[in-house]
Amino acid sequence: MNSVLAAGWYQGFVDSLPDGRLFSVRAVFDAIPTILEQLPVTLGLTLGGSLFGLLLALLFAIVKLNRVRIIYPIQAVVVSFLRGTPVLVQLMLSYYGIPLLLKALNQSYGLNWQINQIPAVVFAITAFAFNEAAYTSETIRAAILAVNSGEIEAAKSLGMTSSQIYRRVIIPNAAVIATPTLINTLIGLTKGTSLAFNAGIVEMFAQAQILGGRDYRYFERFISVALIYWAVSIVIEFFGRFIERKMAIPSSEELQVGGQHD
Template sequence: MGKIFDINAVFTSIPSLLKVLPVSLQITFISMIVGLVLGLILAIIRMKKIPVLSQIVTVFISFIRGTPMIVQLYLTYNGIPLLLRFINEQYGTNYNINHLPAMLFVLVTFAINESAYNSETIRAALQSVNKGQIEAAESLGMTYLQVLRRVILPEALVVAIPPLGNALIGLLKGTSLAFVAGVIEMTAQGKIISGSTFRFFEVYLALALIYWVLTIIIEQVLRYLEKRFSIPDPGPANTIRGRWFSLGKREI
């Protein structure tokens, strides 16, 4: 059985895989941050129904969500050099296409992909805020920024954290496709190690365990954030209607 499965090969593979963990985390968090910013912009464009831009954004989101990530990586990997070559020919510039870092293609693809999904999550979260609360805050003399900071964002954030957290976990696991563009992250490192040791099952089991642990850590952080930003239920006794009802019962 030792020749068929070597448990030691699982644990000896983990340190080599962890050496490129920073690459996977870099792709994950940079892409997520950029995707959140772009997603917010796309969501606002769709909510405001800006002419022309709104239609373009709708088609863009539909295209990104309707095509596989690996196809988008191939499009970016071949499209950016074509774009730079076109710019060089049209404007006489001298951008060096051959020296483009592989990480650039990966970050652009992942950030764009995340922006399409995040925009729908953010839009749904913003639209979930009760308009009556917004109108009540405005009637108290709050400016739009104050309403945004004190009413809209706190409630929208509670709604958005779970789906955005799922997107972050999916993005972490999706970094395994970065090897398509030549980036050596954990999955690519696993291919290299297993190719040299011929312990494919053991190496990929070690890789699966690392991803699993990372996912558990992210889930715990997300649960903390959900509790941290959750809005406590005031209960019926703390509402105007509830206070009146409670008073009426005491009077009776």
């Protein structure tokens, strides 16, 4: 997309826009190709945080549902802390805290981990993943509780183990229920990645700030990045609806109609 925007037609379009002293429409659209160069970083943070967050959320939900001894109180405290503190604070704790922990392990066990070579993206994804897990775990827990108990009993009667019931019955059905909420969470995480600039990561919002610092057109640059975030959110929402349609379980009436056509 960036190559398309960098083409001659787009530059001609930008040059035709008004360039006022107080507010420049040209500056809004002129910044979009440069900001889009950091779109892969933003998407990487989003995908990394959502994937690891989803796995953690599933683990948190299962621990809470089964009241696993020893682990459950720890999970409850961790989730309460993550919900009760701002994501920006969690990002800073991850950015500064993980290196301190690794240094302590180096000193205690004689390890030689190259902490300074760990990219800041790793710390940001860790913070976003835990923050997402704290909220998504309740969505997954509610979805698991909404699974038809009759299907679970049928799986038990077939001799399935607990892990098999989760893999083959509970998780697939819960995924259908939880998908709409998870898509909304993904959109929220996409917008939340704008905080990563506090950890020295140059994503789209940071790029907009850099451009604004060059000519002090901060307002125009922030409009540019807002338009891009808006467009990305629309694409994610469209993709989410597509996934919902694919995962939707047909009703008995639809199955009957399909059988009649056959």
